[in-house]
Each structure stands twice: as C-alpha cells, then as structure tokens.
Amino acid sequence: MSKKVIPADSTTEEKIKEAGRKVFIRKGYAGTTTREIADEAGLTHALVNYYFRSKDKLFDIVTQEQVAAFFGKIYPIVNNEDTNLDEKVKGLINYYTEILIEEPGMVFFISSEMQNRPERIAKNMEDNQGLAKAVIARQLHEARPDIHPMQLMMCILGMIIFPYISRGVFQRSMGISENDIIKMLKERAEFLPALIKAMLSN
Amino acid sequence: MSKKVIPADSTTEEKIKEAGRKVFIRKGYAGTTTREIADEAGLTHALVNYYFRSKDKLFDIVTQEQVAAFFGKIYPIVNNEDTNLDEKVKGLINYYTEILIEEPGMVFFISSEMQNRPERIAKNMEDNQGLAKAVIARQLHEARPDIHPMQLMMCILGMIIFPYISRGVFQRSMGISENDIIKMLKERAEFLPALIKAMLSN
DNA sequence: ATAAGCATTAACCAATTGGTTAAAATATTT
DNA sequence: AAATATTTTAACCAATTGGTTAATGCTTAT
Numbered sequence A, B: 001m002s003k004k005v006i007p008a009d010s011t012t013e014e015k016i017k018e019a020g021r022k023v024f025i026r027k028g029y030a031g032t033t034t035r036e037i038a039d040e041a042g043l044t045h046a047l048v049n050y051y052f053r054s055k056d057k058l059f060d061i062v063t064q065e066q067v068a069a070f071f072g073k074i075y076p077i078v079n080n081e082d083t084n085l086d087e088k089v090k091g092l093i094n095y096y097t098e099i100l101i102e103e104p105g106m107v108f109f110i111s112s113e114m115q116n117r118p119e120r121i122a123k124n125m126e127d128n129q130g131l132a133k134a135v136i137a138r139q140l141h142e143a144r145p146d147i148h149p150m151q152l153m154m155c156i157l158g159m160i161i162f163p164y165i166s167r168g169v170f171q172r173s174m175g176i177s178e179n180d181i182i183k184m185l186k187e188r189a190e191f192l193p194a195l196i197k198a199m200l201s202n
Numbered sequence C: 001a002t003a004a005g006c007a008t009t010a011a012c013c014a015a016t017t018g019g020t021t022a023a024a025a026t027a028t029t030t
Numbered sequence D: 001a002a003a004t005a006t007t008t009t010a011a012c013c014a015a016t017t018g019g020t021t022a023a024t025g026c027t028t029a030t
Helices: A012-027 A034-041 A046-052 A055-078 A085-102 A105-116 A119-127 A135-143 A149-174 A178-200 B012-027 B034-041 B046-052 B055-078 B085-102 B105-116 B119-127 B135-143 B149-174 B178-200
Strands: none
Touching: A012 A034, A012 A046, A012 A055, A012 A105, A034 A046, A034 A055, A046 A055, A055 A085, A055 A105, A055 A135, A085 A105, A085 A135, A085 A149, A085 A178, A105 A149, A105 B105, A105 B149, A135 A149, A149 A178, A149 B105, A149 B149, A149 B178, A178 B149, A178 B178, B012 B034, B012 B046, B012 B055, B012 B105, B034 B046, B034 B055, B046 B055, B055 B085, B055 B105, B055 B135, B085 B105, B085 B135, B085 B149, B085 B178, B105 B149, B135 B149, B149 B178
16 A cells, blocks of 8 residues: 555566556546556556456456555544544544555545445445444444444544645645645644544533 | 536527537537537427537537536625625535436536536636635634645535536445435535534634 | 476557547538 | 639548457466
8 A cells, every 4th residue: 555666576477567556546447548557667557467367357356455555544543442532533534644645646546446346345344344344333323422433433534634635625725735735634633633532422 | 517407498509508518418428429419409400400500519608608607606605795605505506406306417517528628617716816816715714724625625525526527436335225315315414514614623 | 408487578550549630510701 | 793812621541559369478287
C-alpha cells in the first residue's frame, strides 16, 4: 500500500501486477492500455496477456487485492475489543492519513469500483462480516443511541476521507500550494478526534 | 441539474450536449465513445463532431457548465449575509441531498475532473473568489476560532457528501437494498444539522 | 553438450475509436 | 417554384486497442 518501489529482483509477473495497479489507479480501467502497463513495467505488452490472459483479468486481480488490503487493515481497528471509541477513531485517522497522502487516487479507485462493479468486491466484504457487526458499531450505539451507528460511521469516515477527494477543489478555492494542502491534511489528524468526540457526545 | 428529461422540441445541439453530459458522468471521459453519446441522443455520431468539433471540445463544455451550475448554487448559500451558520448548513444539506440522489455520479465526475485537469475548472472558481472569503468562513471562524474555517468546511461537506461516494460500500457491508440506502441518505438530512452543531460548539 | 521447457519479443490481426467527407434530405430564402 | 443554405446521413479513413502467434532467447534438467 505504501510507496511501493518495485524491487529490481521481482518476477515479471509481480512487475506487471504492480505496474497495472499504478496505472489503473491513476487512469481507471477504460483509460488504461495494456501497452502503458507494459511500459510502466519496462516490458512488452504481450506479456500482460501471457501472465494474466487479459486486461480484464489483471484488473480483477489488482482490484481484488487492493480492496482486500484496504479493508484488511480497517477491520482489525474497528473490531478491536480492547480499544475505546476514541482510540479507534485515532486509529482510522492515522491509517487513512498514511495511505491517502501516498496514494490519493485510491479512494476514487475503490469507490468507483464499488459503484460500477459491486459484485466483484462483495466477497472481500462478506469475509469480514461488514461494518455493521463490528465492535465500533456497538460502541457508537452506546455513545449515541438515537442515531444509527452506520450513519455515524459515515460521518466519521466522511470527515476523514472526503478531504482527500476534494483536495483539488479546496486547493484551488484557497489558492494554496500542493505542499500547504498536504500540511493541512496532516494537521487534521490532530484535531479531528476532538471534533468527532464533540459530535458524538450526547 | 435535476432529472433533466430532454425536451422533445430541443435542438439537436442541446440533445447532444445533454446526452454527452449523461454519458460522461456515467462512464468518465475515457470510457465514453462519441457513438454512445449519439445513441443516447438518438442520432448519428458524425453530428457530435458537426456541432462540437470533437469529443474533447464537447467534454470541455459539459464540464464547464456542470461545474458552473454546481458551484453556482452553492455560493449563494454560503455567501448569504442574512442566514446564520445553522441555516447555511441546512441549505447545503438540502441542496446536496437533492442533486446527489438524482445523480450520484456527479461528485465523482467533478472531483476527478478537479484532480485530473484542474486548469479547466479554475476559471469558475475564481469568479466566486472561492470558499475562503465566503460569509460562512467568517461564521465558522466565530464558532470555532481554534480551527481553520476550511478544515471545518471539509468536515461539514465530508459528512454531507461522502455517503454518496461510499454508498456502495455501506450498502454491501450492511446487506441492504438500494431503496433502504436511499432512505438512509434522506434521513441524514434530518439529524445532520444537530450533529454538526454539536461538533462546532466549543 | 544437448534437449526440453519456459520467458520474451516482434509482427500481426480484427475490432473499435475519433474524425472526415461527399452526397442526400430538409429547411429557408428568393 | 427554384435556388440556396443548413442539417443529417452513410460510408469511409487512419490510428489505436486488446489479443494472438510463431519465432527467438534463455534456463534448467538430462
């Protein structure tokens, strides 16, 4: 997930998969050509089909793994019996701050996948029984019994993730530099827990 | 912006533009073919070039107008001197609830445009001097002087908009129907003002 | 060393793409 | 009604696309 530098000694298959991941996230499925993936990997485009049979199959694998990695890291946080709500919130904030500064396209990628071809991702979600049964849902219900835990979850995740989606808008709107907006995004990690706490206090 | 049914008496040019808008939002630039736009409009694809010279030019115009309409409706709300913060929040919630239930792809479209080709949209933003100088920014600063108004703005908009982006995830994760998730999204409009108020109370 | 199997390449293919154009259809002007 | 201008169409074009394949290179076991 983090800045994946392709190791020089990685196999051709790994190179292609990683190149595919990068380009797919950057340009989306339709905007990506197998030749560009091959270029990114420093190979011929015939090899994409040699190792993965088709662009579609490669995309499937990349998406599958990406989503699995994404949610795989979230569930341990929201399902931890030993942390309270505040600690979970901080855990989520740290996680998203880390990966989304590195790879801002990730949210687009996953959520557009989720909208366009939900079946493909369903499997990974079921394995984890979803957010609905997570420990955090119970804790949210305790904090605010008047509002459905999933609604609160949307609020929390929205506050954390949305800025990475709307980055460009805010950057333009405020006329500030790339570096400054990244600084702002990192700053958020500090005061967000308090804001969320205030929101959840009945 | 709302459910735009193409009037039967509209000109060919209007038909193409509206068809282009729909398909571009649904499939993105790369995923859209001029022939599909023509199909959607019930015409030959040569007419797309006849009226708009190229797919690219049509996309430019559609994007331009879409962004202008989008922000054109927001700025009157956030710049109103006669409403307080709570009323502005409610105004934003109503606006987004309305258009995003109608056209869930809009947020994707605009924010991905904003990330991929920010120059193209810059003009529309400057005209409105951005969010930074809006009345709401001043009011947010009064409510919470300890946090930058733009940070608060991201929080508010995140809580409102993010659910429309992550719709699919939550729907899957909770195993509920399309209708139920729409019901949830509409429900949000009712309790969100209170949650945001709680968050902003120092 | 040689044969066998795997990896890689360049050349190729059919389908689709954005875009053009000449001719046909329609509307407008005279 | 005839001439003119505009709109629409079908056929076409070159470029790009995902995918295949036969030949070449490279390992590795024999």
